Amino acid sequence: MGEALNEARSALEKDEVPVGSVLCINGKIIGRGHNVLICSSDPTAHAEICAIREACKQQGSYRLPGATLYVTLEPCVMCVGAILQARIEEVVFGAREPISGAAGSIMNALESGWMKHRTKVTAGIRADESSQLLKRFFEEKR
Numbered sequence: 001m002g003e004a005l006n007e008a009r010s011a012l013e014k015d016e017v018p019v020g021s022v023l024c025i026n027g028k029i030i031g032r033g034h035n036v037l038i039c040s041s042d043p044t045a046h047a048e049i050c051a052i053r054e055a056c057k058q059q060g061s062y063r064l065p066g067a068t069l070y071v072t073l074e075p076c077v078m079c080v081g082a083i084l085q086a087r088i089e090e091v092v093f094g095a096r097e098p099i100s101g102a103a104g105s106i107m108n109a110l111e112s113g114w115m116k117h118r119t120k121v122t123a124g125i126r127a128d129e130s131s132q133l134l135k136r137f138f139e140e141k142r
Contacts (some may be wrong), residue, residue, distance in 0.1 A: 001094065001126045004070040007034040007047060014039055018133040019100050021047035021053040021071040023064065024086070030067070031055025045073060048079040052086050058111040065086045072130035074101035074123070080109045083119055094130030 011034035023031035032052025037043060048071050056062050068090045069083060074097040083091060091103060091110060097137025102109045104122050110119040 001070050001092065003029060003032070004047075004072050004094075005126065007026055007051075008072045011035045011047070012133060012137055018137050019047040019073045021069065023051045023062060023067050023069050025059075026063070027065050030058050030064075043078055044078065046076065047073075048081050049077055049082055052082050052088075056086065065089065068092060070125075072126075073097050074103050074105055076100045076111075077102045077107075078110065078125040080097075080135065083110065084115050084117050087117050088119055090122065091139070092122045092125050094125055094127045095134065096127070098122065131138070 002018045003022045007022065008018040011020060012018040014034040018131050020034040022029050031051040031054035033047045034048050034052060036045045048069060055064055064086045067088045069088050070092045072094040074093050075083060075091065082104040093103060096105050098105050104123055110121050
């Protein structure tokens with residue numbers, strides 16, 4: 001989660017919402033990402049999607065069995081769809097997203113079984129640090 005927080009700080013430096021993510025298999029990072037929606041003019045450029053894209057290229061496959069995704073903020077519905085399509089085994093996230101969180105806040109699509117694949121969810125890891133980055137970003141915007 002420390003590496004995901006580093007990615008979130010990279011987003012903050014770019015004046016993007018500070019969300020960061022890393023994907024690991026067997027303890028090795030295979031993909032990294034942070035929000036780049038604004039600078040890339042791409043609404044799909046969430047931290048999770050960026051990390052998944054990089055990992056898939058590195059692995060040479062669109063499936064990532066055995067992978068764990070670490071992300072500083074609870075994934076949204078779009079990201080949950082990509083996580084399920086990639087067959088990621090587990091998602092570990094920091095802060096809850098009460099408005100659009102699809103891994104336990106407004107729904108838990110990852111563990112629901114609505115698709116053939118289910119992804120284990122672990123929530124609240126280093127949540128305070130994740131939340132503080134987000135609060136800092138939004139306070140500076142006000």
